Amino acid sequence: MDENSSGGGRLSLDTTLASQLHKRKQSVDFDHFTLSCRSSNDAGRVAEMDFFPVEKKACAVAVADKVQPASLGIKKEDFTVNTGLRLLTANTGSDQSTVDDGLSRNEDDDKENKNELVLIRAELYRVNEENQRLRGMLNQVTSNYNSLQMHLVALMQQRSQRNGDEAAADEKMEVKQHDSGIPLLPRQFMDLGRLVGMSADADADEPSNSSSDRSLSPTNNVESSIVDYHLKKTSSIVSGGGRGFAREDSPDQGSQGWVPKSQTKVVDSKSPEQAQEATMRKARVSVRARSEAPMITDGCQWRKYGQKMAKGNPCPRAYYRCTMATGCPVRKQVQRCADDRTILITTYEGNHNHPLPPAAMAMASTTSAAASMLLSGSMSSANGLMNSDFLTRTMLPCSSSMATISASAPFPTVTLDLTHSPTPLQFQRPPQSSQFQMNFPNGVGAGFGGVPMQPPSLPQVFGKTLGSQSKFSGLHSSAVADAVKFQHAIVPTAAPPSLLADTVSAATAAITADPNFTAALAAAITSIIGSKGGSGNQTSAISNNSNSNQ
DNA sequence: CGGTTTTGACCTGCGC
DNA sequence: GCGCAGGTCAAAACCG
Numbered sequence: 001m002d003e004n005s006s007g008g009g010r011l012s013l014d015t016t017l018a019s020q021l022h023k024r025k026q027s028v029d030f031d032h033f034t035l036s037c038r039s040s041n042d043a044g045r046v047a048e049m050d051f052f053p054v055e056k057k058a059c060a061v062a063v064a065d066k067v068q069p070a071s072l073g074i075k076k077e078d079f080t081v082n083t084g085l086r087l088l089t090a091n092t093g094s095d096q097s098t099v100d101d102g103l104s105r106n107e108d109d110d111k112e113n114k115n116e117l118v119l120i121r122a123e124l125y126r127v128n129e130e131n132q133r134l135r136g137m138l139n140q141v142t143s144n145y146n147s148l149q150m151h152l153v154a155l156m157q158q159r160s161q162r163n164g165d166e167a168a169a170d171e172k173m174e175v176k177q178h179d180s181g182i183p184l185l186p187r188q189f190m191d192l193g194r195l196v197g198m199s200a201d202a203d204a205d206e207p208s209n210s211s212s213d214r215s216l217s218p219t220n221n222v223e224s225s226i227v228d229y230h231l232k233k234t235s236s237i238v239s240g241g242g243r244g245f246a247r248e249d250s251p252d253q254g255s256q257g258w259v260p261k262s263q264t265k266v267v268d269s270k271s272p273e274q275a276q277e278a279t280m281r282k283a284r285v286s287v288r289a290r291s292e293a294p295m296i297t298d299g300c301q302w303r304k305y306g307q308k309m310a311k312g313n314p315c316p317r318a319y320y321r322c323t324m325a326t327g328c329p330v331r332k333q334v335q336r337c338a339d340d341r342t343i344l345i346t347t348y349e350g351n352h353n354h355p356l357p358p359a360a361m362a363m364a365s366t367t368s369a370a371a372s373m374l375l376s377g378s379m380s381s382a383n384g385l386m387n388s389d390f391l392t393r394t395m396l397p398c399s400s401s402m403a404t405i406s407a408s409a410p411f412p413t414v415t416l417d418l419t420h421s422p423t424p425l426q427f428q429r430p431p432q433s434s435q436f437q438m439n440f441p442n443g444v445g446a447g448f449g450g451v452p453m454q455p456p457s458l459p460q461v462f463g464k465t466l467g468s469q470s471k472f473s474g475l476h477s478s479a480v481a482d483a484v485k486f487q488h489a490i491v492p493t494a495a496p497p498s499l500l501a502d503t504v505s506a507a508t509a510a511i512t513a514d515p516n517f518t519a520a521l522a523a524a525i526t527s528i529i530g531s532k533g534g535s536g537n538q539t540s541a542i543s544n545n546s547n548s549n550q
Numbered sequence: 551c552g553g554t555t556t557t558g559a560c561c562t563g564c565g566c
Numbered sequence: 567g568c569g570c571a572g573g574t575c576a577a578a579a580c581c582g
Contacts, residue, residue: 303553303554303555304554304555304556305554305555305574305575305576306556306557306573306574306575307555307556307557308571308572308573308574310571310572311570311571311572317572317573319573319574323553323554333573
């Protein structure tokens with residue numbers, strides 16, 4: 001746990017506070033608003049920055065409104081406003097001017113100031129509460145929307161099952177559309193989008209976990225709910241078991257943790273179709289990132305349990321198991337790219353069966369979300385089978401983050417390629433660390449740096465964009481594809497609130513993960529303002545980056 | 551001394 | 567059935 005997070009939490013500030021300060025005639029220069037933050041483990045060190053640049057004043061207020069103390073991992077009692085403001089507001093005005101006015105008057109002013117301070121605190125607290133209440137309402141609405149959407153999907157699936165020829169007809173239509181130059185959405189992708197929405201829905205439907213609750217007490221509820229949704233949905237098909245990297249197919253196994261090989265054999269009585277289904281669900285999330293370090297920092301504790309020379313790669317592949325809780329089924333493989341040794345490929349599988357620290361939440365929820373997205377896609381086509389001939393491709397010039405969804409058997413894999421175009425949110429750890437931090441460019445799925453993302457992160461981002469905002473420039477059908485690659489680029493026209501929240505969260509991730517607070521915060525603000533403006537840089541792409549490892 | 555890493559052996563699935 | 571490759575086990579070595 002990075003203790004800096006508590007210091008960073010004092011960023012929280014809103015318009016009420018600003019107006020109160022204005023009333024007090026403290027000439028707070030918002031053009032050069034200096035905010036101080038004291039790190040609890042770094043006493044005396046004050047990080048300062050020009051918090052509200054002139055041209056972004058308006059946005060800055062919104063930003064301050066969006067930066068939830070809860071999302072920063074701080075408690076309400078840490079919500080001290082006076083510390084930073086008093087110290088470093090450039091021209092503190094009355095407080096200091098009273099020095100010459102005599103002692104009694106000074107005391108009166110002090111009392112008055114204290115009273116006002118109490119009021120400000122109360123107001124701030126109230127606004128914060130209201131903010132969280134609104135978030136809860138938003139969650140509720142989203143939940144309702146998603147459940148309706150789920151109903152719709154279910155109905156549509158029933159319909160498509162009734163009509164066996166529908167799939168063929170759809171393909172014909174798609175080809176027809178393609179010929180006519182209309183951007184079209186392959187059937188699988190439409191289903192994928194919808195079901196991804198359902199993933200987020202499963203998350204949102206979790207009754208006892210409002211967003212505020214989750215943000216205050218980070219657990220793995222997010223990811224488990226997302227993935228459990230799919231696992232529950234397929235539990236009648238998937239009998240679990242199997243061998244190797246993905247043994248935790250069934251939720252029961254997942255919750256019980258690591259199951260010895262001998263025990264997994266018992267449940268291995270399934271038909272070939274079921275076996276195929278099970279295989280399809282061994283989803284992995286692979287992360288490609290440039291690093292000289294042997295391993296990326298994802299907030300979890302890992303124990304190496306094996307190393308192998310993989311075929312076609314001179315670099316050995318290392319196998320790690322999560323050791324944050326006994327029996328945690330999560331594993332990861334780490335290997336350097338054969339083509340470019342500076343690229344580190346980390347492949348995650350499984351879901352944590354224990355509470356995660358904020359630092360681990362980000363990666364866990366992201367990988368889990370990506371996996372669930374993949375699983376959604378794999379089971380979403382009408383017959384529950386992946387059509388390996390679909391190859392959809394769109395590469396947009398502004399896309400800076402890359403993700404490949406490879407559904408090639410036996411392990412469908414989402415590859416997140418972070419080796420392109422570094423962004424403001426990408427911070428390197430200081431040299432003394434043997435590991436490094438990374439973030440999704442533009443905050444999409446961000447949070448690898450080690451701080452909680454807002455719960456419905458990746459699935460929501462992908463789901464929404466896949467479902468409603470994506471534009472396919474073309475459809476390419478290939479019968480010789482040895483690996484199924486869905487390629488998809490997304491250009492949101494405006495950042496949805498959840499995305500913005502994710503961005504903020506990602507920004508806080510960077511802040512708490514990186515000692516260079518000022519730069520991190522600047523990057524965060526830039527990121528947020530960029531997404532608020534809907535300038536189109538909130539771009540996510542699922543593209544064809546072949547993972548040589550998979 | 552307990553936890554982690556190393557490394558060779560072993561197991562299983564898959565293709566031929 | 568055989569060989570190969572991926573993945574895991576577990577004993578030994580290592581480390582703080």
